[in-house]
Amino acid sequence: MTHPLSDRISSLPVSQTLAMAAKARELKGQGIDIISLSLGEPDFNTPDFIKDAAIEAINQDYNSYSPVDGYVELKEAICTKFKRDNDLVYQPNQIVVSTGAKQSIANVAQVLLNPGDEVLLPAPYWVSYSAIAILCEAKFIEIPSSIDDDFKITPAQLEAAITPKTKMVFFNSPNNPSGSIYSEKEYRALAAVLEKHPQIYILSDEIYEHINYGVKPFSFAAIENMFDRTITVNGLAKAFAMTGWRIGYLGAPQWIAKACTKMQGQITSGTNCIAQRAAITAVLAPVEKVQYMVDEFKTRRDLVLDLLGEIEGFKLNIPEGAFYVFPDISAFFGKTVHGMKIENANDFSLLLLEKANVATVTGDAFGAPNCIRMSYAASVVQLKEAIQRIKEAVS
Numbered sequence: 045m046t047h048p049l050s051d052r053i054s055s056l057p058v059s060q061t062l063a064m065a066a067k068a069r070e071l072k073g074q075g076i077d078i079i080s081l082s083l084g085e086p087d088f089n090t091p092d093f094i095k096d097a098a099i100e101a102i103n104q105d106y107n108s109y110s111p112v113d114g115y116v117e118l119k120e121a122i123c124t125k126f127k128r129d130n131d132l133v134y135q136p137n138q139i140v141v142s143t144g145a146k147q148s149i150a151n152v153a154q155v156l157l158n159p160g161d162e163v164l165l166p167a168p169y170w171v172s173y174s175a176i177a178i179l180c181e182a183k184f185i186e187i188p189s190s191i192d193d194d195f196k197i198t199p200a201q202l203e204a205a206i207t208p209k210t211k212m213v214f215f216n217s218p219n220n221p222s223g224s225i226y227s228e229k230e231y232r233a234l235a236a237v238l239e240k241h242p243q244i245y246i247l248s249d250e251i252y253e254h255i256n257y258g259v260k261p262f263s264f265a266a267i268e269n270m271f272d273r274t275i276t277v278n279g280l281a282k283a284f285a286m287t288g289w290r291i292g293y294l295g296a297p298q299w300i301a302k303a304c305t306k307m308q309g310q311i312t313s314g315t316n317c318i319a320q321r322a323a324i325t326a327v328l329a330p331v332e333k334v335q336y337m338v339d340e341f342k343t344r345r346d347l348v349l350d351l352l353g354e355i356e357g358f359k360l361n362i363p364e365g366a367f368y369v370f371p372d373i374s375a376f377f378g379k380t381v382h383g384m385k386i387e388n389a390n391d392f393s394l395l396l397l398e399k400a401n402v403a404t405v406t407g408d409a410f411g412a413p414n415c416i417r418m419s420y421a422a423s424v425v426q427l428k429e430a431i432q433r434i435k436e437a438v439s
């Protein structure tokens with residue numbers, strides 16, 4: 045029987061990152077020894093100094109609705125962070141705190157996009173960008189890149205993708221899923237193209253900012269003539285191991301921030317008050333306090349690259365940030381492995397799930413159909429075991 049669901053929800057794809065994580069959980073629940081490299085989620089505990097701040101907030105009876113756009117102390121702290129880390133000067137009335145960076149992005153899309161507008165997505169891109177564009181009845185246009193270009197687009201590609209209907213472009217550096225980081229020079233070259241098209245707004249998703257291995261990411265809004273057209277999105281989930289706390293935020297021209305607050309006021313209101321109080325402590329903390337996690341991710345990245353490099357058919361680049369590897373596995377297409385015909389990345393990801401009991405995410409979901417995403421936010425023991433199993437399954 046078909047249920048009378050709206051066209052809106054019927055046309056929306058399921059989030060492949062969350063779907064794969066749910067599938068891994070389900071199989072584990074059935075007693076199958078699955079190693080999940082599907083979800084982008086630090087496997088560390090939230091640092092004690094942040095937990096203490098949350099406990100203090102509970103004891104101080106923070107329990108009422110917060111302002112829709114967040115506590116003013118948190119917005120001031122975020123302005124301090126933007127100045128300290130990104131050389132960006134925002135005022136508190138340009139900041140909106142939301143239930144995760146995902147909501148920040150959805151808010152921006154909802155307030156800027158009209159049906160039929162075009163959104164440029166340099167591929168590979170995070171799965172929810174395209175879905176959020178679909179929800180706005182906008183059209184998303186992929187700008188492809190490949191592992192040979194370190195998964196980055198060129199100014200000429202950007203120029204070629206722009207039409208009179210282009211309203212937004214999404215940048216994400218460090219990138220989920222590729223881990224690539226655009227240098228200041230590369231961003232300035234892309235900005236030079238956008239300068240000629242003042243109708244285009246830029247969403248710069250910087251959620252993996254602190255998880256980088258020596259190359260400090262550059263904020264797109266720091267390009268002088270891009271500041272008034274750029275929305276800078278960030279959050280606490282990744283660098284502070286606070287995925288479930290759901291704190292994201294944005295800095296934007298005030299008219300956009302105001303519109304996002306209006307949108308949020310009708311959908312969710314201000315986000316969790318305890319998490320917001322703890323977030324003040326987190327964003328003001330010296331970045332060095334969470335460096336131990338980044339160091340550990342780097343060790344794991346190097347290990348994963350070494351081990352996967354030994355498997356024939358896995359083509360790798362060196363991700364400079366985030367905690368994913370995004371191998372090109374198209375060498376397997378057209379082959380039959382353990383009786384399973386591999387036509388595409390979905391088949392390959394399924395093969396790894398069924399024959400190696402390792403959960404990954406197909407590159408299709410990220411607009412890169414030759415690749416799969418593997419998160420190395422898992423223990424060294426799990427990573428070694430997972431890659432050994434993969435090696436056996438595909439050899």
Ligand code: GLU
Nearest residue numbers: 059061062082083084220
């Ligand atoms: N952003 C993370 C990922 O890509 C969390 C899951 C999600 O929201 O997509 O795995």
